[in-house]
Amino acid sequence: MELICPAGTPSAFREAVDAGADAVYCGFRDETNARNFPGLNFSRDELAQSIQYARKHGVQTFVALNTFMRAGDEALWYRAADDAVRLGADAVILADFGLMAYVAENHPEQRLHVSVQASASNRDAIQFLVEAFNAKRVVLPRILTTQDIARLTRQLSCEVEVFAFGGLCVMAEGRCSLSSYATGKSPNMNGVCSPASHVKYREDGEEMVSELGGYTINRFGAGEASGYPTLCKGRFEIDGAETYAFEDPVSLDIMDHLDQLRDAGVSALKIEGRQRGKAYVAEVVSILKKALSAEPAARPALISRLRLMSEGQRTTSGAFEKRWR
Amino acid sequence: MSLPPLLTAPLDLVPLPVIEYVARTLFANILKSHPDLFERLGDYSGKRYCFSPTDLPLDFIVIPGNKSLTVLRAGQPVADARISGPLVLLLALLEGRCDxxxxxxxxxxxxxxxxxxxxxxxxxxxxxxIDLPENLGALAGPLAPLLNRAGCYVRQRALSGKVAAWN
Structure with a gap:
């Protein structure tokens, strides 16, 4: 299985390549990609240089253009797709059907991957994108069990990529409105979930309070590991008890399921984290690379170190081993 | 991870202009050797950032776009954004050595x-x-290699166990 690694800056990109990535995914410095954070992402020149660096080391570059085009402003997305193709991206990762159609028509030789943001999670939806736009790979949302993935992969005529480690989005990606509800901005349209412009942290006695768009998301006690200020991982008061209604502040780690995913025919494992620093990228990529070729018994020891770098300093296999339905 | 009070207490006695001179010289050297910082910062280079080492009795106010740095005795400084933590970690973050x-x-x-x-x-x-020992060394004239090596040694010791194994 290929290891697909994140890069938010050229430095992180080089770290990912040097640490053993099979492919690095990244995006332009605008709202065409779903990690449109201040100070992050690539100019055209930076992408060209990074692709060159990757090629020299036998590593592929995937360019994420995975937000939905805004009516009337499609040119921004078309230009980004044209530039990604011109600069030599090995694949473009797309969510918007209109943009998929544009690439399929104007750059028929360009390899096209279906972004997790496209929310394609069943045979019919995925096969439609394969047949209509010649999609070569689909990135599955983090809402399927390992058994679901195995069943689905057998029915598809394209490659399957799944998230293996990093930030855990527990919603139907591309359709989640929680960030929009609190801030008016979403990863789907603006490339930002819980945008920094709407985030506030403050101390309240010994507690650290996180707020999003004026809503209190969480209160962390002294020394308690904290998480991102997202509504899906907020602490709610339900029946008089304070609890996590959707998911705890926690990151995804499915390295225990490696062999099942390999047997299922999954082609690639994706690491989330384009917003993370190069130190994170280097460490996670090198450890997961080792884990991929390690004996199953040796993997937990390798992975355990990564827990400390994770949201809430904890990891979960999330829906991949969902037992409650 | 925090500096021992034995090391930091004398800073109360050092006049602020002296501390400020040293910090400004290093800051100017960093900005000169990393002009790319401004490009990535964009409009945010005009913001007023406060760095508050929790183990020093000082706050450092920086406006990158103005190339200005001011040192204050620790208190409630006015700033657009503030980050607090042990000095070693703030410096590691400055170099991108920690996430x-x-x-x-x-x-x-x-x-x-x-x-x-x-x-x-x-x-x-x-x-x-950014490589702080290198920037420090650049200010030391003929003593540059010595200061650079000493800086690397201190950094390695200070961050042992905390820093990720980046390349």
Missing amino acids: GDALFFSRDLSVSGDMEAMLALRNALDDSA
């Missing part, structure tokens, strides 16, 4: 104020490959 999110999750660092500005600065620094 800011991980230090935030572990509560080693705390942030407040304009989070867009803070994020932009973090990302710009992370991409800039």
Whole structure:
């Protein structure tokens, strides 16, 4: 299985390549990609240089253009797709059907991957994108069990990529409105979930309070590991008890399921984290690379170190081993 | 991870202009050797950032776009965005040797104020490959190699076990 690694800056990109990535995914410095954070992402020149660096080391570059085009402003997305193709991206990762159609028509030789943001999670939806736009790979949302993935992969005529480690989005990606509800901005349209412009942290006695768009998301006690200020991982008061209604502040780690995913025919494992620093990228990529070729018994020891770098300093296999339905 | 009070207490006796002179000289050298910082910071380079080492009795106010740095006795400084934590970790973050999110999750660092500005600065620094011993060495004339080596040694000792194994 290929290891697909994140890069938010050229430095992180080089770290990912040097640490053993099979492919690095990244995006332009605008709202065409779903990690449109201040100070992050690539100019055209930076992408060209990074692709060159990757090629020299036998590593592929995937360019994420995975937000939905805004009516009337499609040119921004078309230009980004044209530039990604011109600069030599090995694949473009797309969510918007209109943009998929544009690439399929104007750059028929360009390899096209279906972004997790496209929310394609069943045979019919995925096969439609394969047949209509010649999609070569689909990135599955983090809402399927390992058994679901195995069943689905057998029915598809394209490659399957799944998230293996990093930030855990527990919603139907591309359709989640929680960030929009609190801030008016979403990863789907603006490339930002819980945008920094709407985030506030403050101390309240010994507690650290996180707020999003004026809503209190969480209160962390002294020394308690904290998480991102997202509504899906907020602490709610339900029946008089304070609890996590959707998911705890926690990151995804499915390295225990490696062999099942390999047997299922999954082609690639994706690491989330384009917003993370190069130190994170280097460490996670090198450890997961080792884990991929390690004996199953040796993997937990390798992975355990990564827990400390994770949201809430904890990891979960999330829906991949969902037992409650 | 915090500096021992034995090391930091004497700073109360050092006049602020002296501390400020040293910090400004290093800051100017960093900006000169990393002009790419401004490009990535964009409009946020005009923001007023406060660095508050929790183990020093000082606050450092920086406006990157104005190339200005001011040192204050620790208090409640006026700033657009503020980051607090042990000095060693703040310096490691400056060099991109630690992941800011991980230090935030572990509560080693705390942030407040304009989070867009803070994020932009973090990302710009992370991409800039700043090497503090090298910048310090550049200020030491013929003693540069010595200071550079000493800086690397101190950094290695200070960050042992905390820093990720980046290349």
